[in-house]
Amino acid sequence: MRKLIRRPEIGAVAAFLVTYLFFVVMTSGAGFVSADGTAGWLNLAAELGIVAVPVGLLMISGEFDLSIGSTVGMASMILALGTRYFGLPDWSMILLALVAGGGVGLANGLAVVRTGLPSFIVTLAANFIVIGGTMGVSRLIANVTSSSVAVSDPVKWLFAARWDQANIAILWWAAVALVGWWVLSKSPFGSWIYATGGNATAARGAGVPVDRVKIRLFISTGVAAAFVGVIQAVQWNSGNATYGMGYVFQAPIVVVIGGVLLTGGYGTVVGVVFGTALFGVISTGIFYTGWNTDWVQLFLGALLGVAVFANTQIRRLALQGR
Amino acid sequence: MSEPLIELQNVSKHFGPTKALTGVSLAVHPGRILCLLGDNGAGKSTLIKVLSGYHPPSAGQILWEGRETRFSEPREARKLGIATVHQDVGTIPLMSVGRNFFLGAEPVRGRWPFRRFDSGHANRVALEQIRAFGISRVEDGEQLVGTMSGGERQVLAIGRAMYFGARLLILDEPTSALGVKEASFVLKMMTQARAAGAAIVFITHNARHAMSVGDDFAVLIHGEIAARFSRGEKSREEVLNLMAGGDEMAELEEHLEGIH
Ligand SMILES: Nc1ncnc2c1ncn2[C@@H]1O[C@H](COP(=O)(O)OP(=O)(O)O)[C@@H](O)[C@H]1O
Ligand SMILES: [Mg+2]
Numbered sequence: 210m211r212k213l214i215r216r217p218e219i220g221a222v223a224a225f226l227v228t229y230l231f232f233v234v235m236t237s238g239a240g241f242v243s244a245d246g247t248a249g250w251l252n253l254a255a256e257l258g259i260v261a262v263p264v265g266l267l268m269i270s271g272e273f274d275l276s277i278g279s280t281v282g283m284a285s286m287i288l289a290l291g292t293r294y295f296g297l298p299d300w301s302m303i304l305l306a307l308v309a310g311g312g313v314g315l316a317n318g319l320a321v322v323r324t325g326l327p328s329f330i331v332t333l334a335a336n337f338i339v340i341g342g343t344m345g346v347s348r349l350i351a352n353v354t355s356s357s358v359a360v361s362d363p364v365k366w367l368f369a370a371r372w373d374q375a376n377i378a379i380l381w382w383a384a385v386a387l388v389g390w391w392v393l394s395k396s397p398f399g400s401w402i403y404a405t406g407g408n409a410t411a412a413r414g415a416g417v418p419v420d421r422v423k424i425r426l427f428i429s430t431g432v433a434a435a436f437v438g439v440i441q442a443v444q445w446n447s448g449n450a451t452y453g454m455g456y457v458f459q460a461p462i463v464v465v466i467g468g469v470l471l472t473g474g475y476g477t478v479v480g481v482v483f484g485t486a487l488f489g490v491i492s493t494g495i496f497y498t499g500w501n502t503d504w505v506q507l508f509l510g511a512l513l514g515v516a517v518f519a520n521t522q523i524r525r526l527a528l529q530g531r
Numbered sequence: 532m533s534e535p536l537i538e539l540q541n542v543s544k545h546f547g548p549t550k551a552l553t554g555v556s557l558a559v560h561p562g563r564i565l566c567l568l569g570d571n572g573a574g575k576s577t578l579i580k581v582l583s584g585y586h587p588p589s590a591g592q593i594l595w596e597g598r599e600t601r602f603s604e605p606r607e608a609r610k611l612g613i614a615t616v617h618q619d620v621g622t623i624p625l626m627s628v629g630r631n632f633f634l635g636a637e638p639v640r641g642r643w644p645f646r647r648f649d650s651g652h653a654n655r656v657a658l659e660q661i662r663a664f665g666i667s668r669v670e671d672g673e674q675l676v677g678t679m680s681g682g683e684r685q686v687l688a689i690g691r692a693m694y695f696g697a698r699l700l701i702l703d704e705p706t707s708a709l710g711v712k713e714a715s716f717v718l719k720m721m722t723q724a725r726a727a728g729a730a731i732v733f734i735t736h737n738a739r740h741a742m743s744v745g746d747d748f749a750v751l752i753h754g755e756i757a758a759r760f761s762r763g764e765k766s767r768e769e770v771l772n773l774m775a776g777g778d779e780m781a782e783l784e785e786h787l788e789g790i791h
Contacts, residue, residue: 395647397637400630407623414583414615416606416635475625528624528677 215527217468218480220519224466224512225487232494241497248374254489255382256437257463258482260456262389263433265464265481267426269393271406271473272328274427276317277434277460279340280310281453284438286343289356289448299360303439310435311428313339318424336457343450355449358442368443378440382485385433390478402426406473462509463488466516468523475524487512534597536561536699536730537582537613542591544577544754551577552754554591559699564721564731566741568774569751575734578751579701582732583615584608609635611699614692618704621688624677628669631676632657632691660690664720682713686720693724700724701732706740718744738770750774 232241240246260277267274284306291302317335321328344354370377393399404412405419413419434453442448467484469476491508495501535558544552551574559565569575580586581593584602593600595611602608605615622631629650630637638649654672661669664686669679676684685705692700702721706714721744725731735741741748748765750758750773758773765773 391647397639397648400626400634400637400648403626403630404623404634407625411617411621411623412634414585414605414609414617414621416609418606470625474623524625527675 215523217475217523218477218483220516220523221467221480221483221487225483225490228487229490232490232497236494236497239497241494245374246497250489250493251379252376253492254485255376255378256440257456257459257488258382258485259385259437260430260433261460261463261481261485262385262478263426263429264460265467265469265476265478266389266393266402267430268461268464268469269406269473269476270402270423270426271409272321272423273461274317274332274430275329275457276313276332276335276339277430278453278457279336279343280313280431280434281438281441281456282450283339283343284310284435285442285448285452286347286450288439288442289358290347290351292359293356294351299364306439307432307435310431314428314431315424318427322420322423340450347450355447357447360443365443368440386478386482393478403474459488462513466512468520470520470524471517533560535559536596538594540592540594542581542588544581544586545589550754555756557749557756559730559732561730562725562728563746564725564733564744565747565749566745567732567734567749567751568736568741570736570774573751574754575751576703579615579703579732579734583613583701612697613699613701614697615701616685616688616692616703616705622676622684625675627673628676628687629653629657629672632687636695660694661687664690665716680713682709682716685717689720689724693727693729697729699730703734706735707737714740738767738774742767742770
């Protein structure tokens with residue numbers, strides 16, 4: 210039991226359960242717990258969750274990525290302009306979008322390890338560069354900053370299939386979470402991620418290639434963001450340079466709520482998944498209560514404050530006795 | 532005496548205008564403990580960083596088993612069997628004992644893509660190794676290293692280096708943050724490593740600790756070797772005098788009386 214209390218995800222799991230029950234009671238009869246209501250918050254959490262898992266691993270390694278938002282928009286525009294304006298095959302444009310996302314991640318990673326500048330600033334700059342670049346290039350090519358897409362049925366199914374209200378993105382989220390969990394808690398690379406964030410000098414001394422670990426994680430956040438860009442473009446049948454801007458801070462917020470230390474070195478994928486689910490529940494739960502959805506922001510802000518505080522406490526407990 | 536395992540010849544290291552090391556020559560032999568003594572800022576840490584591949588020397592050369600060698604990163608030095616245990620950065624506090632022990636050399640089981648860290652094996656071996664050196668308070672390999680005492684962590688780090696067959700063990704102030712009992716634990720462990728044939732560089736500014744296990748001694752002052760001698764050639768007072776550069780001897784003696 211004492212061991213359980215020290216797990217980094219414990220706060221997020223507890224907060225999720227309490228919040229969920231709170232909304233169950235507050236919205237009784239309004240359909241929050243129905244299949245459609247459940248699909249609603251899962252849909253919302255899923256797309257954010259696909260990015261939040263790799264962002265969580267990156268933050269455990271001690272780095273930030275605030276460029277994910279504009280990468281979502283960029284990927285959606287690549288798919289839209291490529292298929293609609295140039296009439297290129299959808300599969301190759303999806304591949305190009307993912308490679309471009311990986312490219313943004315690679316550039317972020319190289320810039321961070323080469324310059325030693327804080328990734329917070331480097332990727333914030335990258336966020337503006339990517340969205341500005343996407344808009345500029347889109348205007349040059351087609352004089353638009355959003356465009357509809359033209360994709361085949363298999364692509365539509367794979368990225369936007371729907372069963373009643375539930376999107377296929379939920380399954381993608383589950384798959385990404387499973388892979389993230391495996392990498393972090395089962396593979397040797399997971400030890401390297403924790404060590405890189407926990408003590409980079411010691412990790413380097415032990416033979417861990419810390420720069421490569423970071424670069425790989427930056428690439429994974431870029432690819433994941435591009436993947437969400439593709440999902441959104443197919444789902445809404447359009448690309449837009451401003452897609453994903455909400456994720457810039459939502460992703461790190463749910464990661465911290467999920468129990469990842471801001472300083473790196475501690476956290477779990479299970480925690481990040483519950484942090485993301487919590488975000489989904491709050492965002493849709495408020496809607497079912499009939500209250501003004503402006504309260505979502507307040508709720509999240511308070512939760513973030515509590516989470517940061519709780520994480521330091523859990524860390525202190527974890528380092529205490531046995 | 533046997534051939535040196537590693538030898539520095541006229542090594543200098545400058546950081547811009549700061550001359551951290553100037554013309555340092557020394558040799559470390561298998562089965563012997565070389566104590567590197569010196570005040571704060573004397574260049575001890577810089578010297579071990581040169582030995583373990585963190586810094587290339589600005590001038591001079593490094594010989595490994597008589598052959599000239601250059602390390603472009605710590606990983607290369609590690610491959611040769613050079614293991615460095617830093618004073619406080621040797622382990623990752625929020626990681627388990629098993630994962631810390633095998634960091635950078637993780638045992639795996641299963642086939643790709645299901646190849647995974649073998650935590651059972653890692654935890655078992657890590658516990659066995661630290662038990663062999665008398666650490667019995669740790670019972671679970673999943674326990675976070677941050678919950679262990681400073682001495683236990685040193686033992687874990689040195690035990691790990693020895694398990695992976697370190698031929699040169701570099702210990703930066705391993706005893707200075709420890710209590711008397713834990714320090715003697717670590718000193719005993721060093722003599723065990725020496726008996727197993729490892730060459731050891733022991734950095735300290737505690738003359739008592741140095742005199743109790745050292746075979747060879749080098750005193751570093753302002754980045755230069757000020758004195759070099761072997762066991763029994765100098766008394767503790769002489770050593771302290773050398774380390775302090777001859778000053779403030781009375782104060783040191785007083786301090787020494789306090790320790791007795
Ligand atoms: N990376 C570095 N950059 C610049 N100066 C350094 C660096 N490392 C050490 N120095 C300088 O070199 C000198 C020797 O330092 P150090 O080797 O840490 O001494 P010691 O370990 O004996 O206390 C000091 O003046 C220190 O400020
Ligand atoms: Mg030092």
